[in-house]
Amino acid sequence: MSRRLEGQTAWIGGAGSGIGAAVARLFAAEGARVALADVRTAAGKQVEAEIAAAGGMAMFSTCDVGRENDVRAAVDQAAERFGGLRIVVNCAGVVHVGPLHELDEDDWDHVMGVNLKSIFFSFKHAWNYLRENPQSYMVNVGSISSFVGQAATPAYTASKHAVLGLSRSIALDYAAAGLRCNCVCPGITDTPMLREHLGKTGDADLALLKRLHRVPLGRALVPLDVARAVLYLSCEDSAGVTGTSLVVDGGYLAAAEWE
Ligand SMILES: NC(=O)c1ccc[n+]([C@@H]2O[C@H](COP(=O)([O-])OP(=O)(O)OC[C@H]3O[C@@H](n4cnc5c(N)ncnc54)[C@H](O)[C@@H]3O)[C@@H](O)[C@H]2O)c1
Numbered sequence: 001m002s003r004r005l006e007g008q009t010a011w012i013g014g015a016g017s018g019i020g021a022a023v024a025r026l027f028a029a030e031g032a033r034v035a036l037a038d039v040r041t042a043a044g045k046q047v048e049a050e051i052a053a054a055g056g057m058a059m060f061s062t063c064d065v066g067r068e069n070d071v072r073a074a075v076d077q078a079a080e081r082f083g084g085l086r087i088v089v090n091c092a093g094v095v096h097v098g099p100l101h102e103l104d105e106d107d108w109d110h111v112m113g114v115n116l117k118s119i120f121f122s123f124k125h126a127w128n129y130l131r132e133n134p135q136s137y138m139v140n141v142g143s144i145s146s147f148v149g150q151a152a153t154p155a156y157t158a159s160k161h162a163v164l165g166l167s168r169s170i171a172l173d174y175a176a177a178g179l180r181c182n183c184v185c186p187g188i189t190d191t192p193m194l195r196e197h198l199g200k201t202g203d204a205d206l207a208l209l210k211r212l213h214r215v216p217l218g219r220a221l222v223p224l225d226v227a228r229a230v231l232y233l234s235c236e237d238s239a240g241v242t243g244t245s246l247v248v249d250g251g252y253l254a255a256a257e258w259e
Pocket of ligand 1: 013014015016017018019020037038039040043063064065066090091092093094114141142143144185186187188189190191192193194
C-alpha cells in the first residue's frame, strides 16, 4: 500500500461508523495519525482499537459535532496530541424521514446541527491549526441530495445542498491561505445509516433493490469507495482542485431516467 499521508494529521467527524470509519481506516493505513470524533463512544473506541491493532495511530474523542463546545474540545485534544492538524474531514450525518409539515423544530435543528453546523464548528476551531501548514485540506461529505431532491427528506436535502454551498464558500475565502476545501457526494452506500433508512420502509432488501435499478453500476457502493475519493481530495493527488464536488454514485446522477 502507498503511504500518501505519511506523517499527516487528520481530524474525522463521524468516524464511528460507515463512511467516516472507512476514511479513518484508510487514512491510518496511508500513514496518517487520525483523530476520531463521534457521539457514539463504543463505536468510536472500536474503530480506534481496530486501527491500533493494525499498527496505525488513532485517538478517539466523544463529541456531538452539532455542539460547538464539544467540537472545540475534540479538535484541541487532537491538535495537542498530534502536534497540529492538517486535514479535517466531516462525515457525521443523520437523516429524518417524513413530510415537512410534520417535522418538529427539534428534528430540523438536529439534522442541520449534525450535517451542516458541524462543518462551521470544525472549520472555526481547526483553522488556527490548519493555517500553520503551507497546504491544508478540508473535505465535507455531501450527498447526491446536494444536487437533487429526495422524497420525504426535506431537512436532509436542504442540509446537503448547504454543505456544498458552505464548502465552496470556505474554498474561496481560504484558498490564498493554503486551504483546499472540497465535497465528496456519495450515492447509495451500504452503511448502517442506509440500512436504518431503508428499514423504515418495512422491507429493506426490497427497497434497496428498487433503488439499485436507478444505479448504472448496479450495486450499492461500499464505504471504501467513498473513502478513496476523500483520500484523493486530502492529498497532493488533487493539487489544483478546490471548491468542487466529487460525486461517487455509481452513475446515479448521470441520467434523468434509467431503465
Ligand atoms: N449511506 C449513504 O447511502 C449515504 C449517501 C449519501 C451521503 N451519505 C452521507 O455520508 C455521511 C456518513 O454516513 P454513513 O452512511 O456512513 O452513516 P453512518 O450512520 O454509518 O455513520 C454516521 C456517523 O455519524 C455519527 N453521528 C451521528 N450524529 C452525530 C453527532 N451528533 N455527533 C457526532 N457524530 C454523529 C454516527 O454515530 C455515525 O458513526 C453522512 O454525512 C451521510 O449523510 C451517506
